[in-house]
Amino acid sequence: MAAETGTPTTLTLKSNDDELFSVAESAAILSVTIRNMVEDGCAGGVIPLDNVDGKTLASVITYMNGISAIPADEEKKKSYRDKFLSDKDFETLADMVLAANYLNMSCLMDAVSAKIAQVMEKKSVGWVRRKFGIENDYTPEEEAAVKEEHKWTFEGVETDDDN
Amino acid sequence: MALPIEIIEIVLLKLSVKPLLRFKSVSKSWNILISDPVFVRKHHLRQLQSKGSKNLFLVKNSEVNSQGFSLVKLEKGRKIQTLQQVFGPYLWATVLCFCEGLILISDLSNENFALWNPSTRTHTIFQATFYCGEAAFGICHDPITDDFKVVIAKSYDYSVYSCNNKSWTMLEKRYETEYNDYRVEYELGVCVDGVSYWASKHKPQIVYYDPRDDKFKILRVPENIDYSRSDYGKSIYLVDLSGFLCLYYEGHDKTVVIWRKGKGIENHTWSELMTIENMEAPLRWFEPKYLLGNKIVIRIKETNHSGRLVVYNPCKKRFQEFKDTKMVFGWLGFVPYMDTLFFPIEKSGRIITGEFGFPIEK
Numbered sequence: 001m002a003a004e005t006g007t008p009t010t011l012t013l014k015s016n017d018d019e020l021f022s023v024a025e026s027a028a029i030l031s032v033t034i035r036n037m038v039e040d041g042c043a044g045g046v047i048p049l050d051n052v053d054g055k056t057l058a059s060v061i062t063y064m065n066g067i068s069a070i071p072a073d074e075e076k077k078k079s080y081r082d083k084f085l086s087d088k089d090f091e092t093l094a095d096m097v098l099a100a101n102y103l104n105m106s107c108l109m110d111a112v113s114a115k116i117a118q119v120m121e122k123k124s125v126g127w128v129r130r131k132f133g134i135e136n137d138y139t140p141e142e143e144a145a146v147k148e149e150h151k152w153t154f155e156g157v158e159t160d161d162d163n
Numbered sequence: 164m165a166l167p168i169e170i171i172e173i174v175l176l177k178l179s180v181k182p183l184l185r186f187k188s189v190s191k192s193w194n195i196l197i198s199d200p201v202f203v204r205k206h207h208l209r210q211l212q213s214k215g216s217k218n219l220f221l222v223k224n225s226e227v228n229s230q231g232f233s234l235v236k237l238e239k240g241r242k243i244q245t246l247q248q249v250f251g252p253y254l255w256a257t258v259l260c261f262c263e264g265l266i267l268i269s270d271l272s273n274e275n276f277a278l279w280n281p282s283t284r285t286h287t288i289f290q291a292t293f294y295c296g297e298a299a300f301g302i303c304h305d306p307i308t309d310d311f312k313v314v315i316a317k318s319y320d321y322s323v324y325s326c327n328n329k330s331w332t333m334l335e336k337r338y339e340t341e342y343n344d345y346r347v348e349y350e351l352g353v354c355v356d357g358v359s360y361w362a363s364k365h366k367p368q369i370v371y372y373d374p375r376d377d378k379f380k381i382l383r384v385p386e387n388i389d390y391s392r393s394d395y396g397k398s399i400y401l402v403d404l405s406g407f408l409c410l411y412y413e414g415h416d417k418t419v420v421i422w423r424k425g426k427g428i429e430n431h432t433w434s435e436l437m438t439i440e441n442m443e444a445p446l447r448w449f450e451p452k453y454l455l456g457n458k459i460v461i462r463i464k465e466t467n468h469s470g471r472l473v474v475y476n477p478c479k480k481r482f483q484e485f486k487d488t489k490m491v492f493g494w495l496g497f498v499p500y501m502d503t504l505f506f507p508i509e510k511s512g513r514i515i516t517g518e519f520g521f522p523i524e525k
Contacts, residue, residue: 097170109173117177125188133165137191146188152284153185 011038012046013061019054020046027064032104051102056095059088063108081111090119090131122158172196176206179502180282197504207505211263214406218455219500221249221266221281223258232281234500237455241474241485252277252286262302262354264503267313269295278302278313278326282502289324291315293335301352301359303374311507314359314372316347316379323377326507338379353401355408356428360401362410367399369410373428385422385433388412400446403499405454409436413446421451421459440480452497462497470497 011028013021029035037047049057063084070076088096093116100108120128125147129136138146147154166174175183175197183206187194196202218237234246253270260267266279268286273295279286299316310327323333347370352359360371360382367390369382390398390412399412408424410433419439425432437459442449444463453460455474461482464470472485 094166097174098166101170113170113174114177116174120174120178120186121182123182125185128186128189132171132189134190134193136189138188143188146194150184150187153181157185 013057014046014048015052015054015057016048016050017054019057021057021061023061023064024068027061027068030064030068030105030107032106034103049103052099053095056092056099059092059096060099060103060105060108067107077107081107085111085115088115090116093119094131122156124157124159127158168192168196172202176202176209180504183504184283203504207263207503210501210503211406214499214501217501218453219246219502220453221498221500223256223497224248232498234281237453237460237472237485241483243472243485249281249284251281252279252288258351258498259300260302260352260354260359261498262311262357262359263304264501264505265302265311265507266498267300267302269300273298276313276324278311278507280503280506281500283504283506285506287326287506287508289313291322292331293322297348299347299350299352299361301361301372302354303359303372304354304357305374306357307375310374312372312374314352316361316370316372318348321372321379323372329508333377353403353408355403355406355424356426358428360408362399362401367412369399369401375428382424383431384410385435388420388422390414390420400450402451404436404451404459409451411451413442414438416440417442419446419449419451437477439475439477441482443482450497453499 009025010022011025011034013023013028013034015021025038029038034047052060063081066080066084067077070080085093093112097109097112097116100112123131128134136143171193175186175193178186183197187197220235220237221232222235224231224233232249232251234249236244236246238244251266251268253268253275255271256268257271257273258266258268259276264280264282266281267276268279269276274291275288276291277286277288295315295317297317299314301314301316303312303314304310305312308327310325312326312332313324315322315324317335320335320337321333322331322335324330325332347361348364350361350364352361352372354360358371358373360369362369367384367388369384371380371382372378373380384399388399399410402409402411404421404423407426409421410424411419411421414420417440419442421436421439422433423436424430425434439451439459439461448464450462450464451459452462452472457478458474458476461473461475462470463473473482474485475482
């Protein structure tokens with residue numbers, strides 16, 4: 001469609017902290033949100049992405065370019081995703097899952113949420129509260145009762161002083 | 164970093180059961196989310212879909228006086244990794260059926276039964292008020308009512324326990340037609356697509372219990388199967404391979420032929436899956452268990468209490484032993500494992516965890 005209407009094949013994306021990024025349209029339309037904008041003809045100038053900061057957007061674009069350069073080979077795409085996410089810390093992953101959700105990129109959403117789950121697998125309750133910014137609304141008695149009920153699930157939990 | 168609850172749900176759906184139960188302690192809203200039947204169902208369906216790639220099994224521990232099972236993972240390079248010990252509801256137990264993460268288990272008396280979810284370590288016990296020797300056992304999952312049903316089929320009659328009703332909804336009910344049609348004798352059901360299937364001992368025939376209309380039915384076997392019947396045991400055997408009902412039988416010249424039924428209760432089409440050549444053990448001691456990529460994992464029983472695992476490569480027509488596994492496991496002691504929060508009976512006074520004087524924790 002883009003070729004027919006003569007739309008340039010490079011898009012400019014703008015993060016919420018006003019950074020500009022050029023990205024090939026063929027890679028950018030991995031995001032259904034961007035694809036819809038392109039199809040609606042809203043992509044002529046700069047596409048503002050109000051929910052994504054520059055650092056995260058740069059990372060997402062790296063992913064878009066990387067994954068779209070891989071031909072249809074699910075194994076290779078999977079290993080690219082694994083490698084792409086392997087060195088990301090929790091905060092980055094959380095930013096990326098929000099961005100993937102906003103940009104409606106199901107493959108990235110799947111991969112990042114699976115990675116977060118993998119990171120959480122052996123973490124303590126305290127770690128989860130800290131990282132997710134969750135307030136403990138249990139009374140001490142209630143908390144003790146819930147913990148007691150599932151006591152065995154606290155075996156083998158990593159110690160809390162890590163990141 | 165505050166994530167919206169919808170995204171937290173997406174992440175939590177990808178966790179396994181142990182951390183999910185642990186994270187009920189994070190906050191009240193996490194507890195409500197993780198306990199929500201809708202969440203449990205979504206998680207269950209996800210696990211069901213990915214079951215074929217997890218390579219997880221429960222292996223009955225061989226030590227005397229061990230009520231435990233080992234949760235093991237089959238890994239590349241023909242290795243078995245032991246992940247943890249899991250304790251069941253009975254000291255001496257027979258695993259009767261596996262269905263979507265639930266295990267039907269009985270004690271040696273064959274009168275006490277438990278439905279057990281080894282991933283949540285929950286179980287519920289129910290008793291048979293009738294004699295269960297020589298019976299066939301199965302678990303079904305009715306897709307309409309979401310009810311789990313335990314089926315105990317004998318030569319002349321059958322009984323059905325409904326988890327929704329928490330009672331026997333059929334007790335020693337006579338078969339509608341000639342009993343011989345459905346007779347399966349002592350046999351463990353293979354549960355696929357929520358239906359329990361049994362292979363008949365007397366002729367190459369498959370019987371199944373359809374939980375949707377509570378009827379026994381006959382599943383046609385492929386027309387052109389050419390089995391060489393041995394003097395011992397049955398002519399055809401059943402197994403769940405990657406979520407498909409498969410049958411296998413001894414072909415000519417020491418071969419085992421495996422057929423696969425199409426997916427879905429109504430789909431009765433069969434296609435040939437694989438032929439294993441150079442079979443080394445009698446068929447009754449030879450159990451295809453699991454598809455690992457394009458290879459098949461086979462359990463070979465040596466005596467009633469020991470066995471080993473081999474993997475067969477159909478391209479190279481070659482068997483290879485699993486490594487470093489002086490893993491001895493007895494009769495029936497190799498059960499698929501699926502991590503799920505699901506349990507068909509709501510918590511009640513009947514759920515007993517850690518009683519009978521044995522530890523539920525290591």
